[in-house]
Amino acid sequence: xxxxxxxxxxxxxxxxxxxxxxxxxxxxxxxxxxxxxxxxxxxxxxxxxxxxxxxxxxxxxxxxxxxxxxxxxxxxxxxxxxxxxxxxxxxxxxxxxxxxxxxxxxxxxxxxxxxxxxxxxxxxxxxxxxxxxxxxxxxxxxxxxxxxxxxxxxxxxxxxxxxxxxxxxxxxxxxxxxxxxxxxxxxxxxxxxxxxxxxxxxxxxxxxxxxxxxxxxxxxxxxxxxxxxxxxxxxxxxxxxxxxxxxxxxxxxxxxxxxxxxxxxxxxxxxxxxxxxxxxxxxxxxxxxxxxxxxxxxxxxxxxxxxxxxxxxxxxxxxxxxxxxxxxxxxxxxxxxxxxxxxxxxxxxxxxxxxxxxxxxxxxxxxxxxxxxxxxxxxxxxxxxxxxxxxxxxxxxxxxxxxxxxxxxxxxxxxxxxxxxxxxxxxxxxxxxxxxxxxxxxxxxxxxxxxxxxxxxxxxxxxxxxxxxxxxxxxxxxxxxxxxxxxxxxx
Numbered sequence: 001x002x003x004x005x006x007x008x009x010x011x012x013x014x015x016x017x018x019x020x021x022x023x024x025x026x027x028x029x030x031x032x033x034x035x036x037x038x039x040x041x042x043x044x045x046x047x048x049x050x051x052x053x054x055x056x057x058x059x060x061x062x063x064x065x066x067x068x069x070x071x072x073x074x075x076x077x078x079x080x081x082x083x084x085x086x087x088x089x090x091x092x093x094x095x096x097x098x099x100x101x102x103x104x105x106x107x108x109x110x111x112x113x114x115x116x117x118x119x120x121x122x123x124x125x126x127x128x129x130x131x132x133x134x135x136x137x138x139x140x141x142x143x144x145x146x147x148x149x150x151x152x153x154x155x156x157x158x159x160x161x162x163x164x165x166x167x168x169x170x171x172x173x174x175x176x177x178x179x180x181x182x183x184x185x186x187x188x189x190x191x192x193x194x195x196x197x198x199x200x201x202x203x204x205x206x207x208x209x210x211x212x213x214x215x216x217x218x219x220x221x222x223x224x225x226x227x228x229x230x231x232x233x234x235x236x237x238x239x240x241x242x243x244x245x246x247x248x249x250x251x252x253x254x255x256x257x258x259x260x261x262x263x264x265x266x267x268x269x270x271x272x273x274x275x276x277x278x279x280x281x282x283x284x285x286x287x288x289x290x291x292x293x294x295x296x297x298x299x300x301x302x303x304x305x306x307x308x309x310x311x312x313x314x315x316x317x318x319x320x321x322x323x324x325x326x327x328x329x330x331x332x333x334x335x336x337x338x339x340x341x342x343x344x345x346x347x348x349x350x351x352x353x354x355x356x357x358x359x360x361x362x363x364x365x366x367x368x369x370x371x372x373x374x375x376x377x378x379x380x381x382x383x384x385x386x387x388x389x390x391x392x393x394x395x396x397x398x399x400x401x402x403x404x405x406x407x408x409x410x411x412x413x414x415x416x417x418x419x420x421x422x423x424x425x426x427x428x429x430x431x432x433x434x435x436x437x438x439x440x441x442x443x444x445x446x447x448x449x450x451x452x453x454x455x456x457x458x459x460x461x462x463x464x465x466x467x468x469x470x471x472x473x474x475x476x477x478x479x480x481x482x483x484x485x486x487x488x489x490x491x
Contacts, residue, residue, distance in 0.1 A: 051184075052189050057233065061181070062137045069131065073351045079096070085168065094245050100118040100123065105148040109299050116144045138196060140192075152166065153468070154258075168245055170246050190288060192295020194298075207291075211270055223447060229252075230266060232290065256312060257392070261447075271284050283379075287368050298333060306362030308387060311392060313340040344357060346412070351435045356368065358370070369381035396421055398452040400418055415489065416487070
């Protein structure tokens with residue numbers, strides 16, 4: 001009898017877990033006076049026409065008035081417990097300020113300020129919204145739930161270093177509610193949450209033939225885990241490293257290295273020899289992320305923080321552009337710059353390497369150092385080298401391979417990135433003699449992720465032949481201003 005009960009319970013929870021990831025019936029619309037998602041409830045003054053996009057996020061037809069949001073925005077509960085610590089640099093963006101939790105915002109421009117949680121140092125109450133709130137068509141509302149204790153579990157703790165399984169980030173989760181003038185098509189993606197242009201893209205436009213059917217070289221990361229990683233909106237409109245201690249830990253990774261690792265792994269998984277049905281949720285999640293990032297870029301977003309903070313943002317935009325056959329998604333303003341590009345360039349390295357890496361910013365402006373011999377490096381040069389090893393290329397490899405597989409080198413438009421990743425992953429070091437007493441760093445020729453390493457080993461040499469973009473630039477500081485300058489590959 002007990003065995004039967006256990007079996008029935010197991011089946012019940014299996015069905016429950018699968019239904020958690022089921023797609024909504026996007027063609028179903030109804031009038032609702034309240035909408036709930038991820039523990040957040042929006043209550044209206046009268047029933048509004050509503051439905052769900054293909055990624056599960058909600059839309060309403062407006063104008064509409066929200067009279068209540070649950071959990072309510074306001075001061076912290078007296079039982080809140082914050083154990084705020086500083087990092088190894090003595091930094092934290094958090095503070096003990098109980099004035100606001102569970103805030104909501106409408107993001108018209110990316111920038112430094114937020115009104116979700118006053119523990120984050122960039123809090124500004126005037127950046128938020130107040131109730132009752134009238135949502136006009138063409139408006140996206142981000143609502144949040146704050147964490148009642150700090151630290152919390154890292155979102156992607158299964159792939160994290162042991163020392164980083166806990167994080168101190170103010171927000172627990174976030175959901176996006178989009179107000180439109182009319183019902184969208186049943187196969188519509190959610191428009192970007194940032195900016196005032198709510199362009200509708202349709203999943204029926206997905207170019208499935210662009211995806212390969214490669215045999216995995218070993219174990220594949222759990223599909224259900226990765227579908228969950230890309231299920232909820234990744235909140236990325238704060239243009240500073242301090243978002244690491246703000247973003248919702250149930251939605252996304254906090255640090256750029258893990259952000260890029262998840263993108264890197266997922267971008268290879270969708271090229272495996274599995275069914276379209278198996279790929280669909282992950283593809284939709286990646287494309288939705290790309291739509292959001294493109295919207296942030298057009299709203300003034302930029303990703304050029306030091307260390308490993310800002311990686312992983314460029315490829316989802318390009319992937320979405322390719323998969324939807326929408327070139328406009330990848331036509332970004334000059335203000336949108338990406339860490340993978342600013343940190344890679346061509347030069348004359350100290351042991352003969354030509355595809356080089358630089359820090360750009362880390363506690364101030366940092367100078368290129370790979371042209372100098374290690375015995376001449378100063379403190380910040382050595383810090384830069386440590387970040388080169390721990391926090392950048394280790395998360396870029398899968399992205400570079402996926403871009404090559406989709407013939408996207410020219411669309412990417414920065415050749416040094418691809419040449420640098422090739423340099424990083426070389427098994428046999430052609431520079432051994434020129435290094436002299438300095439051995440090749442043990443961090444190179446691999447990543448943190450066995451799946452990515454296996455895919456690179458199996459498929460890098462067979463990726464489609466394609467011309468490079470011939471766009472070779474270097475990000476430099478001149479007279480106190482950062483800009484791109486010509487950077488020929490054969491200099």
